[in-house]
Amino acid sequence: MTLKGKTALITGASSGIGKALAILLQEQQAEVIGLCRNTSQLPAGVTPLQGDLSQAGEIENAFQQVHSLDILINNAGRAHLSPLTTGDPAQWQEMWQINVHGLALCAQKSLSLFPETGGHILNISSMSGHRVPPSGGFYAATKFAVRAVTEALRAELKNAGNPTRVSSISPGFVDTPLLDIYFQGREEQLQKTRNTMQMLSPEHIAETALHILTAPPSVEINDVLIRSADQAV
Numbered sequence: 001m002t003l004k005g006k007t008a009l010i011t012g013a014s015s016g017i018g019k020a021l022a023i024l025l026q027e028q029q030a031e032v033i034g035l036c037r038n039t040s041q042l043p044a045g046v047t048p049l050q051g052d053l054s055q056a057g058e059i060e061n062a063f064q065q066v067h068s069l070d071i072l073i074n075n076a077g078r079a080h081l082s083p084l085t086t087g088d089p090a091q092w093q094e095m096w097q098i099n100v101h102g103l104a105l106c107a108q109k110s111l112s113l114f115p116e117t118g119g120h121i122l123n124i125s126s127m128s129g130h131r132v133p134p135s136g137g138f139y140a141a142t143k144f145a146v147r148a149v150t151e152a153l154r155a156e157l158k159n160a161g162n163p164t165r166v167s168s169i170s171p172g173f174v175d176t177p178l179l180d181i182y183f184q185g186r187e188e189q190l191q192k193t194r195n196t197m198q199m200l201s202p203e204h205i206a207e208t209a210l211h212i213l214t215a216p217p218s219v220e221i222n223d224v225l226i227r228s229a230d231q232a233v
């Protein structure tokens with residue numbers, strides 16, 4: 001399967017994993033639309049779509065500007081170190097709005113834009129949606145919710161006879177700017193992690209996404225757990 005002639009909307013294509021995805025999909029001759037706040041940071045060739053995913057109204061407005069789609073990659077996300085015992089509830093709210101509510105709303109909005117033969121929704125989840133690291137806090141709660149949303153959506157579509165496929169990728173550490181925010185106040189720990197582990201790169205995740213998106217139409221890859229070979233948990 002090729003991506004030639006396909007249109008993919010990628011949320012958070014201005015940085016990290018989303019940027020690598022946008023570059024790779026364009027190399028595969030897909031048309032790429034990038035939905036984010038800082039559209040000036042989108043890779044060349046990507047059609048910019050301005051929107052803050054923490055604001056439902058901005059998601060609605062953004063999708064009104066899109067006329068057809070084959071692929072939605074729900075990639076945008078925020079990660080704060082925000083423990084349940086001491087964390088700032090405003091950070092919980094922000095993570096919930098973007099990582100879960102925004103993701104689910106983008107999925108709902110994309111359905112009417114897909115062809116009758118079905119589209120493909122790929123959610124970028126996390127290993128933190130499979131096990132809770134001791135410092136995982138509210139971030140892990142949002143990624144467990146992404147796993148539930150992914151599976152619920154898949155089941156609803158099957159029950160409705162909708163051929164749209166739903167997939168997810170659950171990465172461990174990927175070296176992107178997100179980690180600088182997640183490790184704020186724990187910079188030494190991040191440095192130690194970077195020194196002792198060869199982290200995944202955004203390109204590793206993009207290659208995995210391409211494998212999922214180009215699987216034969218009768219194959220739906222549901223989740224890929226992917227970690228650095230150096231990452232123990």
Ligand SMILES: NC(=O)c1ccc[n+]([C@@H]2O[C@H](COP(=O)([O-])OP(=O)(O)OC[C@H]3O[C@@H](n4cnc5c(N)ncnc54)[C@H](OP(=O)(O)O)[C@@H]3O)[C@@H](O)[C@H]2O)c1
Pocket residue numbers: 011012013014015016017018035036037038039041051052053054075076077078079098124125126127170171172173174175176177178179
């Ligand atoms: N890095 C890791 O170790 C890791 C591991 C597992 C899972 N993940 C997941 O991978 C995904 C991508 O993360 P990354 O590491 O590539 O992070 P990143 O480099 O920080 O990029 C995050 C992207 O999300 C967008 N974004 C953030 N807040 C937004 C908002 N309110 N509205 C619209 N877009 C927003 C940003 O765009 P703007 O700022 O331009 O809006 C940016 O393009 C996330 O879902 C993350 O949870 C990352």
